[in-house]
Amino acid sequence: xxxxxxxxxxxxxxxxxxxxxxxxxxxxxxxxxxxxxxxxxxxxxxxxxxxxxxxxxxxxxxxxxxxxxxxxxxxxxxxxxxxxxxxxxxxxxxxxxxxxxxxxxxxxxxxxxxxxxxxxxxxxxxxxxxxxxxxxxxxxxxxxxxxxxxxxxxxxxxxxxxxxxxxxxxxxxxxxxxxxxxxxxxxxxxxxxxxxxxxxxxxxxxxxxxxxxxxxxxxxxxxxxxxxxxxxxxxxxxxxxxxxxxxxxxxxxxxxxxxxxxxxxxxxxxxxx
Amino acid sequence: xxxxxxxxxxxxxxxxxxxxxxxxxxxxxxxxxxxxxxxxxxxxxxxxxxxxxxxxxxxxxxxxxxxxxxxxxxxxxxxxxxxxxxxxxxxxxxxxxxxxxxxxxxxxxxxxxxxxxxxxxxxxxxxxxxxxxxxxxxxxxxxxxxxxxxxxxxxxxxxxxxxxxxxxxxxxxxxxxxxxxxxxxxxxxxxxxxxxxxxxxxxxxxxxxxxxxxxxxxxxxxxxxxxxxxxxxxxxxxxxxxxxxxxxxxxxxxxxx
Numbered sequence: 001x002x003x004x005x006x007x008x009x010x011x012x013x014x015x016x017x018x019x020x021x022x023x024x025x026x027x028x029x030x031x032x033x034x035x036x037x038x039x040x041x042x043x044x045x046x047x048x049x050x051x052x053x054x055x056x057x058x059x060x061x062x063x064x065x066x067x068x069x070x071x072x073x074x075x076x077x078x079x080x081x082x083x084x085x086x087x088x089x090x091x092x093x094x095x096x097x098x099x100x101x102x103x104x105x106x107x108x109x110x111x112x113x114x115x116x117x118x119x120x121x122x123x124x125x126x127x128x129x130x131x132x133x134x135x136x137x138x139x140x141x142x143x144x145x146x147x148x149x150x151x152x153x154x155x156x157x158x159x160x161x162x163x164x165x166x167x168x169x170x171x172x173x174x175x176x177x178x179x180x181x182x183x184x185x186x187x188x189x190x191x192x193x194x195x196x197x198x199x200x201x202x203x204x205x206x207x208x209x210x211x212x213x214x215x216x217x218x219x220x221x222x223x224x225x226x227x228x229x230x231x232x233x234x235x236x237x238x239x240x241x242x243x244x245x246x247x248x249x250x251x252x253x254x255x256x257x258x259x260x261x262x263x264x265x266x267x268x269x270x271x272x273x
Numbered sequence: 274x275x276x277x278x279x280x281x282x283x284x285x286x287x288x289x290x291x292x293x294x295x296x297x298x299x300x301x302x303x304x305x306x307x308x309x310x311x312x313x314x315x316x317x318x319x320x321x322x323x324x325x326x327x328x329x330x331x332x333x334x335x336x337x338x339x340x341x342x343x344x345x346x347x348x349x350x351x352x353x354x355x356x357x358x359x360x361x362x363x364x365x366x367x368x369x370x371x372x373x374x375x376x377x378x379x380x381x382x383x384x385x386x387x388x389x390x391x392x393x394x395x396x397x398x399x400x401x402x403x404x405x406x407x408x409x410x411x412x413x414x415x416x417x418x419x420x421x422x423x424x425x426x427x428x429x430x431x432x433x434x435x436x437x438x439x440x441x442x443x444x445x446x447x448x449x450x451x452x453x454x455x456x457x458x459x460x461x462x463x464x465x466x467x468x469x470x471x472x473x474x475x476x477x478x479x480x481x482x483x484x485x486x487x488x489x490x491x492x493x494x495x496x497x498x499x500x501x502x503x504x505x506x507x508x509x510x511x512x513x514x515x516x517x518x519x520x521x522x523x524x525x526x527x528x529x530x
Contacts, residue, residue, distance in 0.1 A: 035366035043371045058389050114284035119292050125510070126503035127465040129381075130480070132472065133487035133495045137309040213379035217469050220384065228382070232473075235385035243385045247378050255377035 060241040065248075068241035077230075077249075084219065084226040085253060087143065088211045091150025095207060099155050100200060103162025107196070113163075120159060128153040128210070129217050136221075146218035146226070153214035154207035161203025165196030198272045201265035208261050212254040227253070311493040319493035320500070328482070333501065336467060336478040339395070340509075343402030344456075344463050351407050351459075352452055355414025360444050372411060380405035380466040384473050398470040398478075405466030406459030413455025417448030453517035460513055464506045479505075 044062045051061040060068070106113045131152060139145035169192060177191045219228025231246030297314075299307040311319070323329050358365045358372070383404045387397040425447060429439045471480025479502050486494035 032362070032366045035363060036370045039367050039370040040374065042367075043374070056390070110280060111284060114281050115288045118285040118288045122289070123503075125507035126499050127461075127468045127506070129465050129468045129472070130483055130499045130502055133483055133492075134310065134499075136487070137492065138306050140306070209379070213381055213465065216379055217381045220381065220469075220473060231382060231385055235388065240389060243389065247382045247386065250382045251375075251378035254379065258377070 058240055060244060064241040065244040068239070069245045069248075072245065080225065080227050080230050081249060081253065084215050084228065084250075085257075087146050087218075087226065088150050088208070088215050088253075088257065091147045091152075091214070092154050092204075092208055092211045094147075095151045095154035095158055095211075096204060098151075099158030099203075099207075100162050103159045103200070103203075104166050104192075104196075106159070107163045107166025117163070120156070124156055124160075128156075128214055132218065132221055135218075142222045142224055146215060146222060149214045149218040150211040153210040157206040157210060158200075158203045161206070162196065162200050165199030165203075166192060168199070169195045194271065197269050198265075201261070201269065205258060205261050205265070208257050209254060212250065212257070216250055309492075311496055315493040316496045319491070320497045323494055323497050324501075329501070332477060332479050332482050332498075333505065336471070336480065336502075337505065339399050339402060339478065340460075340463050340467055343399045343467075344406050344460055346399075347403050347407040347410050347459060348456060351410035351455075352414050355411040355452075355455075356418060356440070356444055356448060358411070359415040359418025359448065360440065369415075372408070376408045376412075380462065381469045384470055387470070388474055394474060394476050397474060398467065401470040401474075402463045402466045405462040409458040409462060410452070410455040413451045413458065414448055417451025417455075418444055420451065421447035450521045453513070453521055457510055457513045457517065460509055461506070464502065468502065 048061045048063070050056055051059045051064075102116065106117045128149065132149065135145045135148050135152075139148055173191050173195060174187065177187045182190065215226065216228035216231070219226035220232040223229050223232055227246050227250050231243055231250070234240070234242030234246060293313055296310075297312060298304075300310055300312040354368065354372075358369050380401055383401050384397075387401045387404075391397040391400055421443065425443050426439065429443050434442065467478070468480035468483070471478040472484040475481035475484075479498050483495050483498045483502075486492065486498065
């Protein structure tokens with residue numbers, strides 16, 4: 001006698017229903033997807049049309065840009081990308097290593113806040129880019145000059161967010177920890193740090209964007225190696241389509257690195273949606 | 274940890290005094306490469322000279338006009354765009370992909386393209402600053418609309434609000450706090466972009482003055498111009514915060530940029 005495995009039937013019925021629902025939402029999304037695709041296509045069309053205007057003859061069309069990208073010397077281009085990315089990474093890592101402990105200490109103690117945060121607050125309104133000439137004077141090597149600039153740009157969002165994260169912890173969390181008999185040390189590792197980490201990562205996310213901005217500015221001024229220099233030299237040598245190749249590669253690298261920061265944040269911070 | 278703790282103004286003053294003294298000593302004894310950095314005294318002397326000159330007035334005026342023009346333009350274009358993207362799904366599908374495509378490109382990377390687009394220096398500098406403040410304003414506006422409580426929309430519909438009434442009374446008002454944040458952040462990035470654009474492509478203005486001082490080896494003037502930029506930038510963000518409080522009085526003053 002054949003027995004009916006009810007559990008299996010119910011499960012497969014559920015599966016079918018779920019699949020149908022997925023299909024329905026996918027179909028409902030089709031116009032949306034089409035519109036989104038159209039958005040990009042329209043953008044490229046408008047850009048092409050713009051490049052045909054008589055007073056914009058210097059502006060290359062998307063096709064010109066694609067052609068320039070294909071003509072690129074791969075090894076040299078890869079070297080430029082690597083150079084910029086490593087400068088960003090180094091400056092960013094140093095900024096995190098200095099900025100996070102500093103922010104924690106400032107968030108913890110009012111005395112240290114008065115001592116250490118005052119100069120930081122005073123320097124913050126000066127855009128990091130304005131430091132370029134002093135950085136050139138101070139660092140004889142271009143590499144260290146640019147790494148300093150990326151460090152400096154990334155430093156402020158990291159410190160500010162860490163301070164905010166540590167000093168805005170709910171007082172009840174601290175009191176709960178204390179009444180459960182946590183030592184200062186446990187309190188820091190088990191309460192303060194987990195509560196502050198999401199805010200710290202917001203700072204890191206902003207910082208990596210600023211670091212890319214700084215590397216481009218530094219490389220454009222130094223004009224020696226990296227995607228920023230590539231973009232600027234393309235302008236100087238009137239290879240205009242290459243400007244846009246440089247911009248696009250900066251955009252892609254910047255986007256990828258913020259994806260990485262976000263991914264790491266998700267891996268580490270599992271307690272926050 | 275939330276309770277207000279005692280702050281010691283004396284300690285803050287001491288901190289700054291230590292920094293300035295360290296700066297002076299490092300330059301005086303030419304520690305490492307500090308010999309190349311201008312000393313505090315030379316900066317004060319250069320400041321006294323620059324701040325009383327005509328150049329200071331024209332530079333400040335040129336930079337401020339550029340900043341305000343770019344900022345105003347990105348607000349006029351960015352806020353309605355962000356409101357529409359946040360409000361209407363089809364509009365979002367149609368325009369947001371392009372915003373997302375261009376957003377990761379930092380404003381500085383637009384400098385050569387900006388020079389290419391506009392033959393005039395003035396317009397290319399304003400364009401680069403515009404790019405800088407446009408994206409934070411659009412994104413914060415979108416976030417502002419998306420964060421509006423759904424019940425507000427339902428309440429408006431129940432009360433018989435038409436589409437444009439929902440737009441006026443629910444969308445604009447609901448997004449306002451976030452728009453103010455976007456405007457403040459945009460102003461900060463505007464200054465970054467301005468300094469870079471004026472350094473690389475400018476003919477006058479505070480950023481250009483920094484670069485000119487460097488090329489003419491008038492190093493103390495670099496620090497003076499940096500300080501002027503810092504003071505004007507800080508003053509502008511104070512004004513934005515104040516106006517933001519006036520416009521959105523229902524929002525607590527926890528605005529961080």
